[in-house]
Structures are given as C-alpha cells and as structure tokens.
Amino acid sequence: MQLVTAAFYSTxxxxxxxxxxxxxxxxxxxAAARGPRREKIMLAVLDVLQSVPILGFFPVAxxxxxxxxxxxxxxxxxxxxxxxxxxxxxxxxxxxxxxxxTLPKDLKELSLAFNFTPGFAIQRIYLPAMVPTIVFxxxxxMANGWYFLMASEIISxxxxxxxxxxxxxxxxxxxxxxxxxxxxxxxGTIILINALLQLVVFRPLVRWAxxxxxxxVGTAPEWPxxxxxxxxxxxxxxIDSALVRLVSVGERMSSRLAKFVLITVSxxxxxxxxxxxxxxxxxxxxxxxxxxxxxxxxxxAMRVIAAVIISVFIALPFVIRSIKSVETAQNIYTMASVLxxxxxxxFYPPIxxxxxxxxxxxxxxxxxxxGSFWYALFNMSKGAMLLPGSLTEMAKVFGIKGLMYYxxxxxxxxxxxLITGALTAWGGAWNASIVAEHVEFGHSTFEIPGIGSxxxxxxxxSKALILVVLAxxxxxxxxxxxxxxxxxxxxxxxxxxxx
Amino acid sequence: MALFELRNVNLTFEENRKKLSVxxxxxxxxxxxxxxxxxxxxxxxxxxxxxxLSGILGNYSGEVLYKGQPNPRPNPNVSMVFQNFALIPxxxxxxxxxxxxxxxxxxxxxxxxxxLKYIDLVGLDSFEDAYPRELSGGMKQRVGIARALxxxxxxxxxxxxxxxxxxxxxxxxxxxxxxxWMSGKLPLKSVLMVTHNMEEAVFLADRIVVLSARPARIxxxxxxxxxxxxxxxxxxxxxxxxxxxxxxxxxxxxxxx
Ligand SMILES: Nc1ncnc2c1ncn2[C@@H]1O[C@H](COP(=O)(O)OP(=O)(O)OP(=O)(O)O)[C@@H](O)[C@H]1O
Ligand SMILES: [Mg+2]
Numbered sequence: 125m126q127l128v129t130a131a132f133y134s135t136x137x138x139x140x141x142x143x144x145x146x147x148x149x150x151x152x153x154x155a156a157a158r159g160p161r162r163e164k165i166m167l168a169v170l171d172v173l174q175s176v177p178i179l180g181f182f183p184v185a186x187x188x189x190x191x192x193x194x195x196x197x198x199x200x201x202x203x204x205x206x207x208x209x210x211x212x213x214x215x216x217x218x219x220x221x222x223x224x225x226t227l228p229k230d231l232k233e234l235s236l237a238f239n240f241t242p243g244f245a246i247q248r249i250y251l252p253a254m255v256p257t258i259v260f261x262x263x264x265x266m267a268n269g270w271y272f273l274m275a276s277e278i279i280s281x282x283x284x285x286x287x288x289x290x291x292x293x294x295x296x297x298x299x300x301x302x303x304x305x306x307x308x309x310x311x312g313t314i315i316l317i318n319a320l321l322q323l324v325v326f327r328p329l330v331r332w333a334x335x336x337x338x339x340x341v342g343t344a345p346e347w348p349x350x351x352x353x354x355x356x357x358x359x360x361x362x363i364d365s366a367l368v369r370l371v372s373v374g375e376r377m378s379s380r381l382a383k384f385v386l387i388t389v390s391x392x393x394x395x396x397x398x399x400x401x402x403x404x405x406x407x408x409x410x411x412x413x414x415x416x417x418x419x420x421x422x423x424x425a426m427r428v429i430a431a432v433i434i435s436v437f438i439a440l441p442f443v444i445r446s447i448k449s450v451e452t453a454q455n456i457y458t459m460a461s462v463l464x465x466x467x468x469x470x471f472y473p474p475i476x477x478x479x480x481x482x483x484x485x486x487x488x489x490x491x492x493x494x495g496s497f498w499y500a501l502f503n504m505s506k507g508a509m510l511l512p513g514s515l516t517e518m519a520k521v522f523g524i525k526g527l528m529y530y531x532x533x534x535x536x537x538x539x540x541x542l543i544t545g546a547l548t549a550w551g552g553a554w555n556a557s558i559v560a561e562h563v564e565f566g567h568s569t570f571e572i573p574g575i576g577s578x579x580x581x582x583x584x585x586s587k588a589l590i591l592v593v594l595a596x597x598x599x600x601x602x603x604x605x606x607x608x609x610x611x612x613x614x615x616x617x618x619x620x621x622x623x
Numbered sequence: 624m625a626l627f628e629l630r631n632v633n634l635t636f637e638e639n640r641k642k643l644s645v646x647x648x649x650x651x652x653x654x655x656x657x658x659x660x661x662x663x664x665x666x667x668x669x670x671x672x673x674x675x676l677s678g679i680l681g682n683y684s685g686e687v688l689y690k691g692q693p694n695p696r697p698n699p700n701v702s703m704v705f706q707n708f709a710l711i712p713x714x715x716x717x718x719x720x721x722x723x724x725x726x727x728x729x730x731x732x733x734x735x736x737x738x739l740k741y742i743d744l745v746g747l748d749s750f751e752d753a754y755p756r757e758l759s760g761g762m763k764q765r766v767g768i769a770r771a772l773x774x775x776x777x778x779x780x781x782x783x784x785x786x787x788x789x790x791x792x793x794x795x796x797x798x799x800x801x802x803x804w805m806s807g808k809l810p811l812k813s814v815l816m817v818t819h820n821m822e823e824a825v826f827l828a829d830r831i832v833v834l835s836a837r838p839a840r841i842x843x844x845x846x847x848x849x850x851x852x853x854x855x856x857x858x859x860x861x862x863x864x865x866x867x868x869x870x871x872x873x874x875x876x877x878x879x880x
Contacts, residue, residue, distance in 0.1 A: 169779040230709035236679040238774065239697035248722060252713050336713045344754040504686070 131313050134290040137276070141205045145213035145265060146258070147370065153220025154250065154371050167221070171609075173553050174214040175600040179275055179558040180579060180593040182207055184281050188542045200286050204276040210267035211272045215262040215548070221258035227253055247368045256333040262326065263457055264502045267464030270314055271495070274467045275559075296472055300566075311466060318465040322458050325350055330454050348435060365377025405589070410588035416578055417595045424557050424574040425599070431492035431553040436546050443504045443538060455510045460501050468494035469559050477565040484572050489562040491598040496549035503548055507541020539615040547608040554600055624815050626651040627694075632685035634671060644838040645671050646683065652830055652840060653778065655834060658804060658814045659825035662867065663834030664725075665876075670706070671818040672839075673780045677703050678816070690773040703778040706783040708763040710755040713865040716742060717751040720770045727774060744803070759790035768800075768832055772809060781816040785823065797826060801851055810828070821867045825860060826853050831867055835874040 156166035186203045193199030231253070235245040277292035278285070289291040291310050298306030300371050328348035357363075370430050446453035473490050518524075523532060535542075561576035563569070572579045575596050580590035634646040645668040653659050663669050674680040675687060687694040702723075710719050720738040729737065736804035742751055745765040755763055764784055770781055785793035803809060818824055824831045825847055833842045845867050849859055 228709075230705055230707055231711065233674070233679050234695065234709045235679045237703040238680070238726055240726045243803055244726050249711070254713075255713075286716075326734070338712055340712060340756045341757060516740060 127291075130291045130294040130310075130314055131291060131317060134270075134273055134277070134314075134440045135288065135317055135349075137201075137205055138266065138273065140209055141208035141269055142212055142265060143261070143491060144205070144209050146262075147262075147367070148209075148213045150214030150254065150258075150367065152217040152249075153254075154224060155222035155415070156217075157221045158237070161302035169368050169407050170214060170221075171612050172597070172601050173210075174218070174548075175604055176210075176597050177551075177593065177600070178210045178272070178559055179555055180596060181210075182275065182594075183589070185276055185585065200279055200288055201486050202281060208269045208272055209417075211268040217260060217262055219261040223254050223257045224250060231338070240369060243368055243372055246323055250584065251271045251367070251453055252336055255336040256455070257297065259326070259329045259333040260457070261505045263461040264464070264499065266321065266326075267461050267498055267502075268345050270318065270465035271467050271469070273314075274469055280541070292467070295467075299470065299474065304568070307470070308591045311470070314467070315462060315467060318462045322461055325354075326461065327454065327458055330457055334450070347527060363617040387512055400590070404591065410582070410585050410591065412577065413585070413588040413590065414584050417575070417592060420573060420575040421595065421599055422579045424561070424576060426555075427489055427492055427560075428496075428550065428557060430489055432500075432546055432549045433497050434489075435497040435553075436492060436504075436542065438497060439501040441505050443508045444502060444534065446505045447508045447538075450509065453505055456501070456505055460498055460505075464498035464502075464554050470557075472559070473563045473565040476570050477568065481572075484563075484570055485554065488557075488572060490575075491560040492556045494555040496553040499552045500545040503545035504538065504541050507544065536618075540612060543608060543615055547604065547612070550603070550608070551600060554596065555606075577615045593623040624655045624690075625652040625688075626655050626690060627815070628686075628691075629650070629672075629675075630686040630688070632666070632675065632683050634675070634680070634683040647687075647838040647840045649841060653815050655678075655812050657829045658705065658827055659816070660792050660828035661815070661817045661834060662833045662871070663817075663821065664819055664836045665819055665872075667786040667834050668839035669819075670782050670786065671856060672816050673782050673815070673817055676778075677780055678702050691696045693736045699774075699780060701780055702771040702774045702776040702778075704764070704767045704771045704779070704781040704784045707787055708755070708767045709795060710716060710758075710763055710766055712755055714745065714750050715754055716747060716758070716766050719755070720768055720773050722769055723774055729856050738769075738774050741773045742766075744808070745769045746799070759792075760788050761796060764788060764796060765819060768796075772811070775810045777810075777812045778813055779814045783812065783818050783856075784816070786818065786820065793823075798852065801827065801853075805851055821871065822855065825864045825867060828853065833867065833874065845870065 152166070152170070154160070156163055156170070157164075182203075186200070187204065190199040192347040193202070220301040227250070231249055234240075235249055240248070261529055267298040273290065274292035274296070277288045277290040278296055279288070287296075291314060295307055296311060298304075328350045331345050332348050332351055334340065362441055424498055442456050446456050468491060479487055517593075518533075557575065557576045559573060561574040562571050575592065579589065579592045582592055625769055629649055629651050632649040633644075636643045636645055637814065643877055646766060649672065661672065667744055671680065676694070676695065676698070678698045678701075681696055689695065689698060689700070701756050711722065717735075721734045724734040724737060739751065742748060745768055747762060747765050747769065750762065755766070758766070764787070767784065771781075785796055788796065804811075804814065816824075816827065822874060824838075826846050831845045832845060833844065834840070835842050845863060847863055849857070849863070853860055
C-alpha cells in the first residue's frame with residue numbers, strides 16, 4: 125500500500141516536470157530558431173544549462189526554493205519538480221530548435237504563399253512538425269526524470285534531511301533497513317510504471333510520429349486511440365490554444381510584455397551573478413579546496429572519457445540494427461526508455477559496500493555508464509532512424525560490404541548523431557560522477573579521489589562548494605565549445621544528408 | 624489589361640558575404656486572360672520571380688504592381704503550385720486543401736464543399752482520405768494543383784509543376800491543364816508558369832518570355848498564336864520551338880563572349 129502511494133507521488137512529480145519541460149522546450153526552441161538576432165545567445169545559454177551538472181547545483185536550487193516558501197512543504201515539492209525538470213527540458217528544447225531549423229523550405233514557403241498568419245503557421249505547421257522530435261526526446265526525458273527521482277526526493281540541507289513521499293524515499297528506507305524484497309519491489313514498480321507508460325502512451329506515439337516525417341513513402345501509420353484521447357484532453361483543457369499563444373509570445377519577443385519579462389529576468393540574473401562573483405572574491409578563500417580542484421578534475425575526466433567511449437561502442441551495434449528496420453528501432457526505443465528509467469544510483473552503495481574499496485574504481489565507471497549510455501543510445505538511434513533509406517539501398521546495389529561499408533557509408537552517415545550522442549553522454553557521465561565517488565552505506569564511507577568526492581567533502585563550506593561546481597561546469601562547457609560543437613559542425617556540413 | 628507588372632526589378636542575395644546578383648533589370652507584364660511561360664536555364668532565377676510575385680520574397684528593388692497598385696504582401700489573389708508538391712505529410716488530400724481555405728477563413732461547411740469540388744476536378748475522387756505518402760508523384764501534383772485552384776485565385780503561379788514527374792504522367796497532366804484552362808470552369812484570369820522545358824512552354828503558353836542564365840535578364844519573348852489543343856509534330860509548333868531554342872542559345876553565346 126505504501127508502495128502505491130509512493131508510486132503515485134513519484135509519477136505525479138515526473139509527469140508534472142515533464143509537462144513543464146514540454147512547454148518550456150517548445151517555447152524556447154521556437155523562440156531561438158525563429159529570431160536570428162537572439163538565436164546565438166539563446167543557444168549558448170541552452171548549451172551551458174545542459175552542461176551544468178544538475179546534481180551539483182541542486183543544493184543551491186533547494187536553498188532558493190525553500191527560502192522562497194519559508195520552509196513550507198511546497199518549496200521542497202517545487203525543488204524536486206525543478207530538479208526533474210532540469211533533467212528533462214534542455215534536450216527537448218534542442219530537438220525543437222533543430223526541427224525548426226531543418227524544416228523543409230517548401231513548408232515555409234507554403235505558409236507564406238498561402239498567407240498563413242504566424243499563429244496559424246505555428247499551430248498547423250510548426251507544432252505538428254515537432255511531433256517526431258518531441259516523441260523521441262521524451263524517451264530520454266522520461267528515463268532521465270526517473271533516474272534523478274532518488275536525488276530529488278531526499279533533500280539534505282545542512283544538517284537537516286527532508287524526505288518527500290515517493291518511490292525514491294521508500295526505496296532508500298528499505299535500503300537502510302536492509303529490506304532487499306522492498307528494494308526489489310520498488311524497482312519493479314518503477315519498471316512497471318514505465319513499461320505501462322511506454323505500452324499505452326509512447327509506443328503508439330512513436331509509430332504515429334512516422335506520419336509527420338517529410339518525404340516518407342509507403343502506407344501511413346494508423347491513428348492510435350491515445351492520440352484521440354490526448355488531443356481531446358488537450359482541447360478540453362485548451363492546451364493547444366494556450367501553447368500557440370505561448371509560442372507566439374516567445375516568437376514575438378519584441379512584444380512589450382515579453383521584452384519586460386526578458387529584461388527583468390536578465391537584470392535579476394546579472395545582479396545575482398555580480399553578487400555571486402563579489403561574494404566569491406571576498407576573503408577568506410577556501411585555499412585547501414581550491415588547490416585540489418585541478419587534479420580532481422583530471423582524475424574524474426579520465427573516468428568520464430572512458431565512460432563516453434564505452435557508451436558509444438556499446439550503443440553502436442544497437443544503432444546499426446535500428447538502421448536496418450524501423451521495427452527494431454522502435455523496440456530499442458521502448459527498451460531503452462524502460463531500462464534507462466531504473467535509478468541505478470540506488471544499487472550503487474550496496475554494490476560498492478559488497479565489492480569493497482579496492483574495486484570502487486571499476487564500479488564507479490559502471491555507474492557513470494548508467495548515466496551516459498542511454499543518452500548515447502537515444503541520440504544515436506534517433507539519427508540512424510532518420511537516415512534516408514536510399515543510402516543503405518545504394519550500398520546494397522553496389523555491393524559495398526564489410527569493413528568498407530562501415531568505413532565509407534555507415535560511420536560517416538551516422539557521425540553527426542554519433543557526436544551528439546557522445547556529447548550528451550559526456551554531460552551525463554559528469555553528472556553521475558557526483559554520486560559515483562563518495563558512497564555512504566550503513567556506517568561505512570567509501571571514497572575515491574575526484575571532483576565528485578571533493579564536492580561532497582566541501583558541502584559544509586558553501587563558497588568552496590560553489591567554486592567546485594563552477595570549475596566543473598566551466599570545464600564541461602569549454603570542452604563542448606572547443607571540441608564537440610566544432611566537430612559536430614564540420615561533420616554536419618560534410619555529411620549533410622538533407623538536401 | 625496587365626494584372627502583374629514588373630518594372631526594372633533587381634535582386635541580389637548575400638551569401639557568406641558574397642553578393643550574388645540573381646535578377647537584373649527584369650521588366651515584364653502578365654496580361655489578363657493569358658497563359659504566360661517563363662523559360663530559362665536551371666538556377667537562373669525563375670523561382671525567384673514567382674516568389675516575388677506571390678509575396679514570399681520582398682527584398683527586391685524596382686516596382687512590382689498588381690492591377691496598377693503596389694503588389695500587396697501577401698497577395699490574396701494569387702496562388703502557387705510548387706515544383707516539389709509541398710504537401711503537408713500529416714494531412715490527408717482533403718485536409719491539405721482545406722487548410723489553405725481555413726487560413727483564408729472560409730467557413731467549415733464551404734471548405735469541405737470546395738475541397739471536394741477541386742479534388743473531383745483534378746480526377747482524384749476516392750482519394751480524399753489518402754495521405755501524400757500513399758500517392759504517386761502525378762497524384763501528388765494533382766493535389767498541388769487542386770489546392771492552388773481551391774482558393775480561387777485570379778493568377779495561378781506554377782513553378783515547374785511537371786518537372787518532378789515522369790514523361791508520360793507529365794504529358795497527361797499537361798493536357799488536362801490545357802483542358803481545364805480552355806473549359807472556362809475556373810475563375811482564373813491568368814496563369815504564369817515557369818519551366819526549363821521549352822517544348823512544354825510552346826505546348827501550353829500564349830506567350831513565352833526567355834531568361835538568360837544567372838543573373839537573369841530577359842532575352843526576348845515569343846508569341847504562340849496556335850490553336851489548342853496543340854500537336855508537338857505540327858510544323859508551326861516546330862517552327863516556334865526552333866525560334867525559342869535559338870533565342871536561348873543566343874543568350875548563351877552572348878554570355879560566353
Ligand atoms: N535564399 C537564397 N539565398 C541565396 N541564394 C539564393 C536564394 N534563393 C535562391 N538563390 C540563388 O538564386 C539563384 C536562382 O534561384 P532560383 O531558385 O530562382 O532558380 P531557378 O531558375 O528556379 O532554378 P531551377 O530551375 O533549378 O528551379 C540560384 O543560383 C540560387 O542559388
Ligand atoms: Mg526553381
């Protein structure tokens with residue numbers, strides 16, 4: 125019974141955060157894609173947000189929300205939803221942005237030539253065109269939300285521990301009681317909920333999303349009942365027109381209200397930033413922590429790089445299979461969404477306790493893998509599914525096989541999505557590293573050196589904590605900008621498949 | 624009377640900081656009641672002219688008049704058939720037509736009636752509920768034509784409507800286009816079609832305007848005073864075709880000098 129209420133609470137949190145993510149992702153993505161002047165800066169902001177190790181910033185966010193609500197329960201609740209939101213929304217926003225940027229020119233000209241008003245074009249062309257991306261990225265987003273559930277329900281502030289009712293808390297309680305059946309049952313519940321969601325909602329949606337692909341051939345997919353139900357619900361709640369209005373506002377940032385909001389937010393952010401800098405620059409400096417940062421970053425980076433490479437290699441065979449048939453791709457999507465939702469973080473402490481300190485290095489990389497592999501798999505197979513069939517047919521016709529097929533056709537063709545996969549895996553692994561290096565189980569503590577354990581050990585000193593998180597974020601963003609993005613740009617230009 | 628009038632229209636695109644002149648001093652008219660074809664080599668700027676007339680593009684210099692007034696953007700009296708059909712993949716044939724009517728705020732009942740009427744007219748009855756992906760190329764272009772006609776424009780713009788089709792389907796659709804044009808069933812006043820196929824132009828047009836390669840300049844124009852339906856093997860047909868050919872060639876010679 126306890127499990128049922130817990131499941132209810134957790135599901136509500138994940139779904140609420142997901143709805144917010146959808147709204148945010150759509151509005152932000154459209155606004156960024158449709159305004160050449162704000163495009164660059166909005167993208168850069170999104171890039172930074174996506175790279176921020178959420179778990180590292182969570183204590184900061186919780187403090188803010190709790191202060192805002194003067195310690196009321198709603199503050200914690202919002203903080204939890206916010207954490208899940210940050211794990212879900214960025215990739216939806218990116219997906220939406222990309223779809224609009226690559227929207228076929230014909231469709232744009234169609235709406236101009238037949239004088240569609242901007243609102244009409246958004247409602248009837250832009251929003252539907254986003255369906256495939258949104259459905260696909262929802263897979264990662266849902267899995268991610270569940271993955272971070274644990275962290276969001278157990279909130280420690282200084283010496284106070286607040287536990288929100290939910291599966292994460294329940295599981296943690298079972299774990300500390302040593303109740304294995306309870307832990308397994310909770311995991312089972314998470315898997316069950318996700319499997320049901322997949323079966324009833326997302327799998328039919330994935331098939332249906334086929335309909336929205338430009339230049340597809342063959343029989344149209346069936347119109348699933350979920351879509352009817354969801355769209356009836358959406359119409360009843362007036363979600364569609366609200367969304368259109370929201371998007372139109374985001375699109376017309378020049379409208380006075382939007383400008384006002386934008387300016388207020390930027391001013392507040394700037395003030396907060398300056399205040400933060402000033403505070404960081406006032407002595408005393410936490411030198412003892414500062415000198416440890418560089419070495420810690422290097423050690424963790426090595427683990428993260430190992431995790432990224434392994435993720436990409438494990439994902440590759442799945443991706444290759446999903447090129448061959450849409451059916452397989454859809455199955456992989458379902459499997460990945462269900463399995464990716466298992467909060468592996470939970471198993472980690474007992475495993476480390478069993479395996480002992482000497483094997484922790486190895487298991488920490490395994491944990492990083494659970495944080496990075498799903499990203500790699502989702503992004504790579506999404507790219508693979510969108511490959512034009514003519515490419516593989518061409519290879520067949522000319523008898524290109526074996527090593528040559530991989531080297532000259534397959535790898536180049538999936539290089540852009542492969543890079544996206546690696547990039548997101550890189551972010552995911554860093555995030556997981558925060559929990560991977562410091563483990564408390566029962567009365568014993570296990571630790572390996574790295575930025576994650578440094579972060580945990582400096583929670584007492586908030587200045588040190590923020591400096592550690594900032595250093596980590598700076599490194600991730602720098603590598604994104606200097607390495608991943610340029611590489612992606614070059615690959616996308618060279619191996620561009622859309623004409 | 625001239626429906627459209629272009630006076631000294633120039634257009635330059637800027638790409639990677641390089642200026643690319645596409646239209647140079649284009650002056651032409653589309654008269655009421657005529658079927659006008661613009662022929663020119665690939666990449667010369669034919670589609671660009673249509674984009675200007677339909678109001679998709681506005682960054683030109685010079686004057687574009689519609690019935691003596693500056694061309695409104697968008698111009699509700701024109702409509703367009705696209706080279707690559709430009710059908711919306713998630714809408715059925717009927718919905719693809721209804722959506723452009725809805726954008727013009729036609730009431731729902733009338734939308735259905737008009738859509739069905741034009742689906743019938745292009746011979747697609749019983750395919751109302753098919754999705755574009757389930758249609759052949761020729762059928763897709765019929766939908767494109769039905770959609771363009773459904774808004775009952777005064778001027779129909781067609782951007783190489785038959786070039787993405789196989790020869791037989793294209794010939795078939797061309798003949799149907801002539802039939803439609805001659806039947807007087809349409810509230811249409813003029814058609815402006817763009818093509819690089821000179822035979823097609825002679826088969827369809829009352830008048831042909833020949834463009835040079837990029838930047839597009841007008842080389843000259845040819846009248847086609849032949850009765851319809853026309854026959855490709857007709858002697859007069861061949862003579863006019865030769866004339867158009869030599870005009871295109873002379874344009875190319877002048878370029879290379
Ligand atoms: N938005 C744009 N930005 C930059 N250059 C453009 C743009 N649109 C068209 N061009 C250039 O203008 C030239 C004319 O293009 P246009 O599409 O009008 O040619 P076209 O005569 O219709 O060719 P085709 O027969 O191949 O359809 C081309 O060289 C093209 O590269
Ligand atoms: Mg063209």
